Structure formats: structure tokens, C-alpha cells
Amino acid sequence: MSSARGPKRILVVEDEENISQTLRYNLTREGYEVSQAATGTQALELARQRHPDLILLDLMLPEMSGLEVCRVLRAEMSTPILMLTAKASELDKVVGLQVGADDYVTKPFSLNELLARVAAMLRRAELTGGQQHRPGEVEDFGGFRLDRAARTVRVGTDDVHLSPKEFDLLSLLMANAGRVLSRSTIIHRVWGSKFFGDHKTVDVHIRWLREKFEHFDTLPFRITTVFGVGYRFDKLDAEIPVSILNETSTSA
Numbered sequence: 135m136s137s138a139r140g141p142k143r144i145l146v147v148e149d150e151e152n153i154s155q156t157l158r159y160n161l162t163r164e165g166y167e168v169s170q171a172a173t174g175t176q177a178l179e180l181a182r183q184r185h186p187d188l189i190l191l192d193l194m195l196p197e198m199s200g201l202e203v204c205r206v207l208r209a210e211m212s213t214p215i216l217m218l219t220a221k222a223s224e225l226d227k228v229v230g231l232q233v234g235a236d237d238y239v240t241k242p243f244s245l246n247e248l249l250a251r252v253a254a255m256l257r258r259a260e261l262t263g264g265q266q267h268r269p270g271e272v273e274d275f276g277g278f279r280l281d282r283a284a285r286t287v288r289v290g291t292d293d294v295h296l297s298p299k300e301f302d303l304l305s306l307l308m309a310n311a312g313r314v315l316s317r318s319t320i321i322h323r324v325w326g327s328k329f330f331g332d333h334k335t336v337d338v339h340i341r342w343l344r345e346k347f348e349h350f351d352t353l354p355f356r357i358t359t360v361f362g363v364g365y366r367f368d369k370l371d372a373e374i375p376v377s378i379l380n381e382t383s384t385s386a
């Protein structure tokens with residue numbers, strides 16, 4: 135299973151300990167490098183940190199449902215997602231595929247079938263890797279381009295170099311364009327649930343992010359501060375002078 139880049143990494147998201155361990159055991163035996171998450175929040179953190187090659191995602195999770203996890207993952211990365219669904223739930227399958235899962239396996243599943251499905255998905259991802267963009271992977275408008283798979287940002291022909299957190303922050307705001315995100319939501323999504331820092335961290339990163347773009351004469355977006363609420367990414371139809379990039383909105 136090893137490729138030039140080393141063993142393929144698989145993130146197993148499953149709260150049932152025995153199923154998770156069985157999957158880990160068998161996937162490891164196949165030569166994959168396995169990490170495990172028991173909650174959606176943990177899954178998002180691990181996916182962002184470790185950039186797995188494939189995610190095995192159970193739909194029945196505590197706190198945050200597998201569907202919600204899938205939706206968030208898909209907005210941020212193109213990693214193939216194989217859903218584990220309960221036996222009778224046709225609806226879950228349909229919704230799961232709608233929110234961006236690539237395939238599903240029904241519980242109780244045969245291990246051989248699951249391993250074959252995993253191998254096939256990884257092969258497919260390798261073949262199409264880098265050539266095919268999935269929905270939500272690339273934001274491209276008004277001369278601005280953000281590529282979530284390559285983690286690159288360009289304005290016109292200029293590369294904009296962002297720190298990992300600045301990139302995640304911009305990516306999150308863009309994925310929610312037109313909607314105000316609170317500082318707590320941003321902390322939770324970008325820094326994860328184990329972050330107990332001050333909410334000022336968000337303000338500081340927003341400032342750094344704005345500074346990265348302030349030397350451009352025109353930009354097709356702005357990051358608006360909504361007093362007492364949070365931040366909102368606004369796409370602009372016409373390119374605007376950067377002088378109003380840092381404009382503060384007085385209305386929520």
C-alpha cells in the first residue's frame with residue numbers, strides 16, 4: 135500500500151469503540167496509517183491537522199452529526215469521504231451524498247467490502263488528484279482565487295502568503311459569505327474545541343489577514359466587522375478600493 139509519499143492515511147470517525155478498533159486493526163494490517171476520532175469536533179480537528187487521504191465517517195455521532203461533519207469537511211477539503219450508515223436509513227444515504235460524501239457502506243458491513251471500497255476510492259483520488267476540482271474546493275471570482283486543496287491564495291497574478299490559521303480563517307469566512315460568524319464560532323471552527331484562548335485572537339488574525347490584502351488596489355471582497363456580533367465575508371460585484379476594506383458595519 136505504500137506509495138512514494140508513504141502509507142496512505144485514513145481518519146476513522148466512529149464513537150463506538152469496538153467498531154472503531156476493528157476498523158483500525160484491519161486498516162493498519164492493510165498498511166494504512168490510521169487515526170481515530172470519536173466525535174465530530176475531534177474529527178474536524180484531526181482532519182485539519184493531519185490531512186488524511188480518506189475519511190471513514192459514521193453518521194451516528196454524539197454532539198455533532200456525521201452529516202454536519204461531512205458538510206463542514208467538504209467546504210474545506212476535497213478528501214474522499216466514505217460514510218458508514220445505519221442499515222435502514224435510505225434518507226441518510228441520500229442526504230449524505232448531497233452534502234458531499236463520495237460513497238457509503240451500510241452497517242453491518244463486510245470488512246472485505248469496506249476494504250475494497252477504501253482501496254478503490256484511494257485509487258480514484260490518486261488518478262484524479264489535482265486535476266479535478268470538487269464543488270467548494272476553489273473560490274474564483276473577480277480576479278481572486280482561493281484553492282482549498284492546494285491551500286493557495288492569489289489576487290490577479292500575485293500569490294498571497296497566509297499562515298495556516300489565516301488561511302483557515304479566510305476559507306471559513308468565504309465558505310459562509312454573506313453570513314455573520316461570531317467569534318466563538320470562528321474559534322471553534324479554526325482553532326478547535328481545545329482552544330481556550332481569548333476571543334481577541336480572532337480580532338488579531340482578522341487584522342493580520344486584512345494587512346495581507348491592503349496593498350492591493352482593488353479587491354472583489356471585504357471582511358466586514360459587525361459590532362458586537364463578529365465578522366462577515368462580503369463578495370463585491372464591482373471591485374472596490376482597498377481603502378474601504380476595513381470598513382466597519384454598524385448594522386447587524
Ligand code: CA
Nearest residue numbers: 149150192194
Ligand atoms: Ca456511531
